Amino acid sequence: MGSRKKTISAIIGLVIFLTILHLLFVTYDHPLVWFELHLGSPERRHDQTTNEAKNWSQVQQIQMARRERLRQGCAAVGYKQRFVIQNLDRSTLKKFSRIHVIPELKAIYCPIPKVASTSWRRLLLRATKNDASEPVVHSKRVFPKLSSFPLQDARRILKTYTTFFFVRNPYSRVLSAYKNKLLSEDIKVREELERWYKQHDPQEVKNMNSSDHFTFKQFVKHYIESDAKNPHWEDMMELCYPCEIDYDFIGHLETLKDDSDYLIDLLNIPDGVIFPNEVKPQTNSSQGDTLQMFYSQLANGQYRDLSFSQGLARDALLFGYDTPESIKRV
Structure with missing residues (x-):
């Protein structure tokens, strides 16, 4: 029974x-x-728009190539011994004052202006259940800075946290900074250029009035010759120190969506917190016709000086960027 x-x-x-x-x-x-x-599946999380499996192995292969290129580039510009974790001292740590530490995600993020930094700060705030309103996103106190930690804690964080940053073609970034900060009349930035010109080339601004825009040629002259650059166009190398910090992930603006989706998985960011399908560019400075419109204003000599300037040339070398086709010259 x-x-x-x-x-x-x-x-x-x-x-x-x-x-x-x-x-x-x-x-x-x-x-x-x-x-x-x-x-849950690593290939399917966070892709709510297509439900298509992501090929993360391709992203990983690209990352290997980017990191190897960076390693070779750092050696080429004089860094014989990279990475400072073991030998980190207080004077070196002070340089890392722009680098965000996000303890909740065990992550380190170095934001570079004009490279989707606002979008990434907003995403990280939402991921850590913080206020992501405009004033907070743009606040300098969004997350603790690496330089604010005791030396031993900073070493531990650098060794155990996931480190990442995003870069873009330096030619388009220079143009984006000009259009966003000078054509849109950012008063502080305008005054910054006025002070520099009055000190270094007063004749250039002698007849300018408050309604006149600085031209792209004038901006490029300042970019090439100024010793102290505004963070919005400062060399990417000087903002994030990739030859001294062993970054786990190097994102590119040109592959922003795939890189961001992969990072969201890597950082175990909660479901529902996603990177926008499209981050609307404020200046369209990566478009070929826009680049050509502005760079054609430069005489051959100034164009050459810009291309061989330490900051732009070094960033292009480290991160694998060529001169955009639309502005190449023989």
């Missing part, structure tokens, strides 16, 4: 299982899809 009951129970259980399996096939085409959707 007991054996018969066990047999009946087993048959009922099998029928229920097959019924559920049939429903999964009907609803999801394949039962494994249900498990991926509900239990």
